[in-house]
Amino acid sequence: MQITGVGVGHGIAVGPALRMPDPIGEPPDVDSQAEASDEYRRVETTLHAVTDELVALGHQAGGDAEEILEAQSLMAQDPAVVDDISRRIGDGKTAERAVFEAYEQYAKVLDALGEVPAARGADVRDVARRVIAKLRGVALPTVPQSDAPYVLVANDLAPADTATLDLRQVIAVVTRDGSTSSHTAILARNKNLVAVVGATGCDAIINGQTVIVDAEHGEVVVDPERSAVSAAAERGGTVSTPRPLTPGRLADGTAIPLLANVGSPEEAAPAVALGAEGVGLFRTEFLYLDARTAPSVELQRSRYRDLMAAFSGRKVVVRVLDAGADKQLAFLGHTHEENPALGRRGLRALREHEDVLRDQLTALAEAQNDTGADLWVMAPMVADVDETAYFIGVARSLGLSTVGITVEVPSAAVLADQIVPLCDFVSIGTNDLTQYTLAADRQLGSVAHYQDPWHPAVLRLIKLIGDAARVSNTPVGVCGESASDPLMAVTLVGLGADDLSMSPGALADVRATLAGVTLEQARELATLALVQHSAADARAAVANALA
Numbered sequence: 001m002q003i004t005g006v007g008v009g010h011g012i013a014v015g016p017a018l019r020m021p022d023p024i025g026e027p028p029d030v031d032s033q034a035e036a037s038d039e040y041r042r043v044e045t046t047l048h049a050v051t052d053e054l055v056a057l058g059h060q061a062g063g064d065a066e067e068i069l070e071a072q073s074l075m076a077q078d079p080a081v082v083d084d085i086s087r088r089i090g091d092g093k094t095a096e097r098a099v100f101e102a103y104e105q106y107a108k109v110l111d112a113l114g115e116v117p118a119a120r121g122a123d124v125r126d127v128a129r130r131v132i133a134k135l136r137g138v139a140l141p142t143v144p145q146s147d148a149p150y151v152l153v154a155n156d157l158a159p160a161d162t163a164t165l166d167l168r169q170v171i172a173v174v175t176r177d178g179s180t181s182s183h184t185a186i187l188a189r190n191k192n193l194v195a196v197v198g199a200t201g202c203d204a205i206i207n208g209q210t211v212i213v214d215a216e217h218g219e220v221v222v223d224p225e226r227s228a229v230s231a232a233a234e235r236g237g238t239v240s241t242p243r244p245l246t247p248g249r250l251a252d253g254t255a256i257p258l259l260a261n262v263g264s265p266e267e268a269a270p271a272v273a274l275g276a277e278g279v280g281l282f283r284t285e286f287l288y289l290d291a292r293t294a295p296s297v298e299l300q301r302s303r304y305r306d307l308m309a310a311f312s313g314r315k316v317v318v319r320v321l322d323a324g325a326d327k328q329l330a331f332l333g334h335t336h337e338e339n340p341a342l343g344r345r346g347l348r349a350l351r352e353h354e355d356v357l358r359d360q361l362t363a364l365a366e367a368q369n370d371t372g373a374d375l376w377v378m379a380p381m382v383a384d385v386d387e388t389a390y391f392i393g394v395a396r397s398l399g400l401s402t403v404g405i406t407v408e409v410p411s412a413a414v415l416a417d418q419i420v421p422l423c424d425f426v427s428i429g430t431n432d433l434t435q436y437t438l439a440a441d442r443q444l445g446s447v448a449h450y451q452d453p454w455h456p457a458v459l460r461l462i463k464l465i466g467d468a469a470r471v472s473n474t475p476v477g478v479c480g481e482s483a484s485d486p487l488m489a490v491t492l493v494g495l496g497a498d499d500l501s502m503s504p505g506a507l508a509d510v511r512a513t514l515a516g517v518t519l520e521q522a523r524e525l526a527t528l529a530l531v532q533h534s535a536a537d538a539r540a541a542v543a544n545a546l547a
Contacts, residue, residue: 001222005174005199007215008185009509013151013172013194014232017209020154021141024133027096032089039095043085046134050127051076057160062263065163068183072159075127081106096132103128110449120449122182126158143170151213153205162187172213174202174220189484190505192274196220245275248500248511252518256493258511259315259501261479265303268310271504275511278315280427280501281479282307284360288321294356300363308373315374317427317479317501319406320360322346322380341441346381347391357394365399376402378427383409388419406479408432413461416468423474428465428497430480434458453482454535459495463530466496477501486513487542493519494526
């Protein structure tokens with residue numbers, strides 16, 4: 001039997017199938033026998049517990065998984081859903097039923113909005129299952145354990161399940177549901193895990209059957225002939241097919257360096273092993289988030305030196321502390337703000353506490369002198385010319401020679417012709433640029449469907465930056481996770497990006513896709529995306545043109 005779906009990556013795996021246990025069932029729609037106030041208190045306590053659990057799992061997983069799980073944790077506290085649960089309990093529903101109905105209603109809204117929002121709908125349903133399980137006092141079904149490596153088969157996987165997979169056991173994943181936009185696909189790609197999602201028909205696979213999972217062709221072969229198993233083994237067997245770690249390059253020879261987003265020096269070596277040509281975004285927050293006071297220059301210098309040594313001779317782009325919004329720090333004077341995403345964040349907070357900024361820049365300059373690294377330093381949350389000139393002036397006064405900004409505020413993109421010539425480089429943070437362009441808090445699940453960098457409004461802002469950079473001959477990179485999507489990577493190059501930075505696990509797929517197009521073709525694809533009316537239309541147009 002052969003089943004088709006959407007392949008993630010280009011690897012192939014062969015092994016026995018083990019199925020994920022069925023999810024917990026839908027709560028019965030019966031009248032509650034308890035007081036409404038008691039039912040609501042049960043829900044409130046459980047929502048907090050699920051939130052804490054998801055945040056803890058995110059810290060354990062790290063990387064992109066941490067961001068995905070933290071975003072999912074906020075779904076458990078979404079005010080609109082909590083109000084809906086309260087209303088349903090007031091109407092006589094049990095706590096379990098009220099949770100199920102409220103989150104299911106939320107998920108159906110996302111389902112109706114297209115592929116990317118629907119992928120978030122799966123995360124919403126997982127939150128509901130977690131809450132209902134805790135209300136019932138039962139354990140959630142978990143990934144099966146085995147003494148031998150196996151192929152995991154499931155209806156779908158929750159982000160927490162995918163993020164915490166033991167890759168010594170799970171050699172591939174097959175899911176009935178999901179798409180290239182689902183978190184199962186995103187996290188599988190980041191883990192360099194062979195996967196086929198959207199494999200309608202995989203319900204028929206039973207435990208113990210041998211399966212071939214061919215991600216490159218989006219195929220799953222059940223009970224294959226011996227010759228097919230041998231052929232699969234020749235292509236790589238139970239591991240992803242290795243690819244040469246060549247520099248990023250287009251079909252016409254245009255160099256597009258592929259860099260890694262990393263959050264600590266310990267992530268450097270794995271990134272190099274996966275072919276990272278340098279660091280396009282080093283998030284320095286790890287030094288600050290658990291500290292009651294700003295770390296010393298000495299401590300910072302030591303940690304920055306570790307990172308730079310791991311990327312000896314390669315470009316390393318460091319973003320200075322981006323605190324505020326969801327990362328509140330008392331020593332920067334952060335207090336409660338009604339809308340912190342629009343508050344004292346990034347450079348705004350550092351400018352008010354210039355000693356913290358100067359210490360960080362001093363430590364970076366000293367680490368560069370110690371290692372001879374190709375260090376590029378940028379500021380977050382820059383809105384206009386004044387903030388750009390301020391940061392560049394302070395950084396250069398402390399001995400840093402390659403200084404730029406992240407463009408993630410729409411005003412900076414609109415003023416790109418004024419801002420870009422002041423910089424040695426600019427880097428586009430597509431996650432926040434999308435958030436601010438579409439007025440949709442990236443931490444708020446109820447507007448998650450707006451969080452799509454394919455939206456033509458976002459693409460047009462990126463083009464403004466690319467055009468300004470071309471005129472002034474200023475390097476422009478992309479450090480937002482949108483670059484992990486191979487189709488988007490091609491489009492970003494067409495809009496003017498000179499290099500791309502992403503999760504290390506995505507490097508191989510992006511490298512392979514870029515190698516198949518010329519710069520002229522990338523520009524034509526970008527132009528095609530720009531004239532579409534929606535994010536879904538833009539992505540579909542590029543996908544169809546490349547098919």
